[in-house]
Amino acid sequence: MNPSPAIEVTNLGKTYGAVTAIEDLSLTVQTGEIFGLLGPNGAGKSTTLRILITVLPPSSGTARVLGHDVRTEADTVRSLIGYVPQERAIDRFLTGREHLELLGDLYHLPKHDAKTRIDELLRLVNLEEHADRVAKTYSGGMKRKLDIACGLLPNPNIVFLDEPTLGLDVQSRLRIWDYIRQLRDNGLTIVMTTNYLEEADQLCDRLAIIDHGNIRVTGSPKELKAGLGGDRLSVTIQHSTPEKLAKLSGGVRPLPFVRDIREVRNSLHIRVESPEKSLPAVMEVANHLDCAIDSIEYQRPRLEDVFVTYTGHPFTGEDPIIPKM
Ligand SMILES: Nc1ncnc2c1ncn2[C@@H]1O[C@H](COP(=O)(O)OP(=O)(O)OP(=O)(O)O)[C@@H](O)[C@H]1O
Ligand SMILES: [Mg+2]
Numbered sequence: 260m261n262p263s264p265a266i267e268v269t270n271l272g273k274t275y276g277a278v279t280a281i282e283d284l285s286l287t288v289q290t291g292e293i294f295g296l297l298g299p300n301g302a303g304k305s306t307t308l309r310i311l312i313t314v315l316p317p318s319s320g321t322a323r324v325l326g327h328d329v330r331t332e333a334d335t336v337r338s339l340i341g342y343v344p345q346e347r348a349i350d351r352f353l354t355g356r357e358h359l360e361l362l363g364d365l366y367h368l369p370k371h372d373a374k375t376r377i378d379e380l381l382r383l384v385n386l387e388e389h390a391d392r393v394a395k396t397y398s399g400g401m402k403r404k405l406d407i408a409c410g411l412l413p414n415p416n417i418v419f420l421d422e423p424t425l426g427l428d429v430q431s432r433l434r435i436w437d438y439i440r441q442l443r444d445n446g447l448t449i450v451m452t453t454n455y456l457e458e459a460d461q462l463c464d465r466l467a468i469i470d471h472g473n474i475r476v477t478g479s480p481k482e483l484k485a486g487l488g489g490d491r492l493s494v495t496i497q498h499s500t501p502e503k504l505a506k507l508s509g510g511v512r513p514l515p516f517v518r519d520i521r522e523v524r525n526s527l528h529i530r531v532e533s534p535e536k537s538l539p540a541v542m543e544v545a546n547h548l549d550c551a552i553d554s555i556e557y558q559r560p561r562l563e564d565v566f567v568t569y570t571g572h573p574f575t576g577e578d579p580i581i582p583k584m
Contacts (some may be wrong), residue, residue: 261558263283263290263326264287264288264289264290264415265288265289265290265292265324265325265417265448266286266287266288266294266311266322266324266325266373266417266450267322267323268284268285268286268287268307268311268320268323269285269286269321269322269323270283270284270285270320270321271283271284271285271307271310271317271319271320271321271322271397272284272318272319272320272472272490273303273306273307273310273315273317273318273472274318277344279472280303280306280472281303281306281307281363281472282311282471282472282473283320283325283472283473284303284307284320284469284472284473285320285474286467286474286477288448288450288465289320289448289465290448290458291443291448291462292443292448292449292465293439293440293443293445293451293462293464293465294448294449294450294451294463294464294465294466294467294491295450295451295452295453295458295459295462295464295465295466295467296308296450296451296452296453296467296469297452297453297454297456297459297466297468297469297566298378298454298468298469298470299454299462299470299562299564299575300575301564301576302454302469302470302471302472303469303471303472304421304422304452304454304469305345305421305452305486306449306472307452307469308342308419308421308452309327310322310329310342310420311324311340311450312329312336312342312419313329313330313333313336314335316330317329317330324339324340324417324480325337325339325416327339331372332472334432337400338413339415339416340415340416340417340418340419341410341411341413341414341415341417341418341419341537342410342418342419342421343407343409343410343414343418343419343420343421343423344390344421345421345422345425345452347406347409348403349394349397349402350394350395351393351395352393352395353393353394354390354391354392354393354394355381355386355389355390355391355394355397355405355408356377356381356390356391356399358394358405358409359377359380359381359405359408359409359412362379362409362412363376363377363412364483366412366413368412368413369546376380376412376414377408377412377509379578380408380411380412381408382447383408383411383438384404384405384407384408384438385404385434386401386404386405386408386554389401389406392500398431399426399427399428399431400430400431400434400435401430403423403424403427404433404434404438404461405445405570406437407420407423407435407438411442413455414445414475415447416441416447416448417444417447417448417450418447418448418449418450418462419450419451420449420450420451420452420456421451422438422451422452422453423435423439423451423453424436424453424455424458428516432458436458436462439451439462439519440462444507451463451499451547455462455563456561456562456563456566456574459480460480460561461480463479463480464479465477465478465479466478466479466480466483468565468570470482470564470568470569470570474567474572475569476565477527480562483562483565484493484560484561484562484564484565484575485559485560486565487564487565488518488519488530488532489518489530489531489532489560490530490534490557490558490559490560491528491529491530491531491557491558491560491564492527492528492529492534492537492538492555492556492557492558493526493527493528493529493554493555493556493557494507494526494529494541494545494552494554494555494557495525495552495553495554495555496526496545496550496551496552496553497523497550497551497552497553497555498551499525499526499537500524503550504522504526504527505522506548506550507527507545507550508520508527510544510545510547510548511529511541511544514537514540514541514544516531516533516536516537516540517529517532517533517537518530518531518532519531529541534557535552538557540554542555543553
């Protein structure tokens with residue numbers, strides 16, 4: 260028997276006055292997985308998260324966290340979860356440890372339990388050495404680690420992370436991915452948002468692509484990429500004209516391993532089953548039709564292609580993992 264899901268969201272909607280932040284959103288998060296909401300700025304990620312942690316009432320639909328309704332059982336939900344907001348205010352004067360102690364008081368943790376837990380968390384996020392320094396002087400990565408420790412302080416069953424690595428350098432990002440995996444391996448359920456394709460691809464067990472307040476598709480990164488139906492050849496021809504592209508497209512289409520062809524600007528994107536067979540065959544057709552090839556590129560399906568396929572537009576989030584040349 261499947262364990263009951265950690266989170267069930269059904270037809271959720273949220274409007275801020277005239278702005279529809281989320282329209283009609285349904286999703287299920289399984290216990291013990293890293294679930295990601297991937298979408299560009301303004302897609303509705305933080306809004307969804309803030310409804311799930313009960314700080315924002317939905318305008319329509321329902322959301323249940325560990326079986327409890329976020330609207331009618333908000334106190335119970337709050338007692339079971341941890342939250343790391345997109346931007347946390349770090350106090351000007353407090354040390355890292357004092358931030359955690361203050362939070363321990365807010366959660367009414369007994370002093371002795373709080374101390375043990377705080378030591379544990381500082382160790383987990385590798386901040387022990389810096390725990391007694393004023394947190395304002397921390398680097399971006401250290402501040403984010405402190406945020407994560409704060410979110411974990413109440414020893415939650417589910418932790419919500421809003422853009423856990425936003426703006427961090429590659430090193431810090433990889434380290435935080437490791438902590439998140441470690442938490443999952445210790446049995447925690449993790450719900451996170453990201454507008455980094457690479458992060459969603461590498462870190463999330465399953466993800467939902469969210470755009471304009473709607474979920475476009477859900478699945479594991481591997482399933483989503485495989486669902487596109489094959490690798491892609493991008494062929495650019497010399498002195499390309501729409502007529503030439505149409506001619507080449509017409510010549511390539513009947514080849515048995517071709518799944519789909521799109522004309523994108525001055526090139527053809529050909530979705531193929533088998534790159535070994537398709538590459539020479541496409542070149543032969545081009546030769547035969549007198550279309551001199553300028554370049555031919557072969558790519559495995561990427562999450563970016565999944566995004567374009569399901570939203571109909573390119574991903575506009577920045578992806579600093581891939582250095583810009
Ligand atoms: N308090 C608010 N009042 C009015 N509109 C809001 C409010 N909060 C969010 N919105 C709008 O709702 C939409 C979704 O915002 P949200 O913050 O959920 O997006 P997001 O996916 O988290 O974006 P980002 O990647 O920039 O964090 C946006 O159009 C935003 O301008
Ligand atoms: Mg956000």
